[in-house]
């Protein structure tokens with residue numbers, strides 16, 4: 001697992017989610033910093049044993065490989081093609097396709113119901129990780145509570 005660095009586990013208690021924070025390095029030179037949900041209600045994921053967690057992370061490492069991105073984006077385009085009434089939700093999806101942590105305060109579309117839009121994406125089947133304690137180097141803010149509407153960063157894959 002030399003290309004996979006595990007930084008530790010953390011919980012997002014409000015949403016009953018647990019994550020492993022990781023850094024993935026790929027042969028292409030791409031480095032991806034993200035969080036893998038090991039407890040995530042919507043997908044029925046609930047892993048506790050180290051062995052289970054490690055093999056899950058290895059699977060996700062392959063799944064998140066940059067060589068899959070182009071095909072993944074094509075699949076998403078056909079998924080969204082007939083969802084013409086979901087323009088606002090789509091704009092949130094588009095903002096997240098960088099696969100990088102995205103600041104709710106300054107990088108997502110400005111929208112008072114952003115939490116609802118994120119919820120919509122989750123209901124469509126996207127996995128979105130949350131970190132309420134990340135520092136944003138763009139707006140220079142660090143938020144610490146979920147109730148503040150600017151708190152959370154996301155990344156995701158389907």
Ligand SMILES: [Zn+2]
Nearest residue numbers: 103106136139
């Ligand atoms: Zn920001």
